[in-house]
Amino acid sequence: GQNIDQPTEMTATEGAIVQINCTYQTSGFNGLFWYQQHAGEAPTFLSYNVLDGLEEKGRFSSFLSRSKGYSYLLLKELQMKDSASYLCAVENSNYQLIWGAGTKLIIKP
């Protein structure tokens, strides 16, 4: 079967750094996405990785290792508004997105 695993919940402190991990097993790989979803709102796109390595975009970075079936999202200088769920998704060889259940990130002052 296909599955995406990520922690259910994480807690971090305002101003700190947090890393959210994602491991995947899918039928083929065409890229990995991270989305952010605030409570009661739609998911919004954060990042896309298709090659191994780190992609940096402001305070957010995303890393991919295809050989390990592993990615992480790194959030720096955490702000209260970063409290949200973070969804990992992989596009498989059938061009379908396979989604993880999301990691709820709680930021404390």
Place this chain on the structure above:
Amino acid sequence: ETGVTQTPRHLVMGMTNKKSLKCEQHLGHNAMYWYKQSAKKPLELMFVYNFKEQTENNSVPSRFSPECPNSSHLFLHLHTLQPEDSALYLCASSPEMGGSYEQYFGPGTRLTVT
């Protein structure tokens, strides 16, 4: 605003009712998707339309019926639903299916089946 709108935002219906969810995108995209999101579960892809042709139907019960009259509009017709169908229904669009395009999501319809 993502350019994808959904109506209604909230819907309460009995198990014998018939209702429809509507999605509209103003992005010029050619692929549209229906997802079901239940608490603490991954997004479940229900249906995909690519250039107005249905390409995916992931074993969705027949009480859910999609319709895509043009590339900007997508409907989900509901009838004789079950309480376990209560969830957030999200519509999304992308330039086309695959191609590693990001998907743009609407705000969702919160459905409660009583």
